[in-house]
Amino acid sequence: MRLNNRNRVGLYHFLSTLVIMIFVVGVLAFFLERYMYNYLGSSSALFLIIPTFILLVFYFRGRQIFEYDSDGEALMVKNRNIFPFLDKATTDEFPKYKLLKYEILDILILRRLYISISSKKNNSIILKYDVSYLTKKELNDLKFSLSKVIKANKEREKS
Template sequence: MRLSNRNRYAYFSFIYSLVGIVFILGVIAYILEINKFDIFGKKAWVLLAAPCLLFLLLYLFGRPIFEYDSDGEALNFRNNHILYLLAKKNAKDEFPKYKLIKYNIVNAFIFKRLYVYVSSKKNHITILKYDINYLSKKQVKDLKFSLNKVVKTNNEIGHENEDNTVAV
């Protein structure tokens, strides 16, 4: 199954550009307010606070582009950012399906995150994190369905292997 919201790149780009323009206009208005107009008085900081809060909100929402591919023998996850200025490290992971142990979707007030638990070579568990704020409800439902299917298959194979080793 393939899942991607890359087709909404133009929309995300527009939102980020709009917030950037609001930020620049806020800085210009703040400079003019302090040096020339003095309309707000001591409350001129509001002209900087509103655009900064918008940038903070976009930063907390995380990386907007999410791609998932479960076709074949591997799971591919990719989570990219649009702006290099706000870019957290872009996540690009590929691993065999049998290494997926479980997953967890955290739906907090401001953000949604996907945590994927993967077994590593030395039987350690690695936790991979992806931002899924910008996925629609249907896309999240499809992602859950696909990951549940892989986890269920892995659990069935694990129980078969345990039964075979005990019987020998």
């Protein structure tokens, strides 16, 4: 199964540009209010607080582009940001039989996918991916595919 949200790159560029513009306008409004007009008094800090909060939410939601491919004998997972200078892209490819378990952490504004795979020295490695920008259907498809691989691995161990 292949899953990706690359078709929404334009939307994410628009949103990030909008967030940056809101932040810049908020900072300018704060300084204009503070040093020229002074109508709002101490409430003018809201011009800084609200845009900063929006910017932090957008940044902490994580990488926007998620690609997953389970065709063949290997699982391939890519996770990258639309702006390459903000975060380092994550690209992992490993055989399906190494997949041990997965967990999706869902907190108010972000979702993370944790995949445990086995390593050569009988240890497990936990890989982390941002899946906050996936739709509910895409997330359910991802869960179904990963569960199917884990089920096949357990059946193979029994044989």
